[in-house]
Amino acid sequence: MSMADEDSVAKALPLAVVLLGPTGSGKTALSLALAEHSNGEIISCDSVAVYRGMNLGTAKPSAEDRTRVPHHLIDVADPDEAFTAGEYSRRARAALGEIAAAGKLPIVTGGTGLYLRALTEGLFVGPARHEDLRVRLRKSAIRRGSGWLHRILGRLDPASAARIHANDTPKLVRAVEVCLAGRKPMSEMLTRDPLTGFRLLRIGLNPPRAELYDRLNERCGEMFAAGLVDETRGLLARYGPVKSLDSLGYRQARSVLDGSATEQEALAATQQGHRNYAKRQLTWFRREPDVHWFETFGDDPEGVRFATELVHANR
């Protein structure tokens, strides 16, 4: 088969852009630019932006941005709902299908590595979260230590036990839960269901680390100045101390509300948390296959131009 034939076959599939990068790298700016240049719609891939009412701490695209370009998977759950990677994957794939069917370009924009992988590679076919089992396991783990959990997993599923560190309680809990609920070792449920029907063009943003950290510091300051503590107070009053309010920024805002930290301290802790988080995101994304990396911020005009050309060239 000639190159041209391969090309034409490949191009029979609709294109989907995946824009990834750490918080504060300018994904939103670049995604908007790409969407406007290419008649696109944006699918957010962010485990906190899915929650309604959590606005200031998530740096969601503004209302204006969202009228300029349609956004999906933002504000789709209440903060007291348990949202999961599986749920994300299903909904995002549905959105992808609809956008492509309408002849528009889907642009997945994300910082949540696990959700992105759930979308592109799928999760294994196995039991979803089993609340009772999980609660019991977690309790025993607290009493008997994570080493105990690790030994249990070793008996149930040696392969998984070898892969998960004995101190990593949450992962151990889930693995044991899966083995028990699924009645067989988790490592035997490895079949994933990858996304099909699209050509993915991955664009990664990796601006200079020091500048990224500066921007994050600044952005956190803006979040607090804009009233993150007040927003948190309102959400807390309405939903109680739910899991989603443990996320970055909200957790620290809560420490102001319960008097265990000053606003100054909470801000510093939030900035620190964002810097650490950005670092972890980068570690995750470096493993993503076939990423076209840009060493700039997403609002860098040069970067926008290159990215736009890249998208056009692949359409």
Add this chain to the structure above:
RNA sequence: GCACAGGUGGCCGAGCGGUUAAUGGCAGCAGACUGUAAAUCUGCCACUCAUUCGAGUUACGGAGGUUCGAAUCCUCCCCUGUGCA
């Protein structure tokens, strides 16, 4: 000026004569990651050389001293905090 308390690796902070390049924690860097993931966990982290075992150099405010041996004891000096003047 006097009296206490203190000055330890980027920061905080243990150690108070010898298993010591110096417990911890933080920051930093690197890594992992299968429905809690903005979560959770791991490794490295004075400098130089060595692929490995390792070797060497410089380090606990400064200068001397005591000792086989000092971050740890003594003397003087320089800073910092608190109290009294």
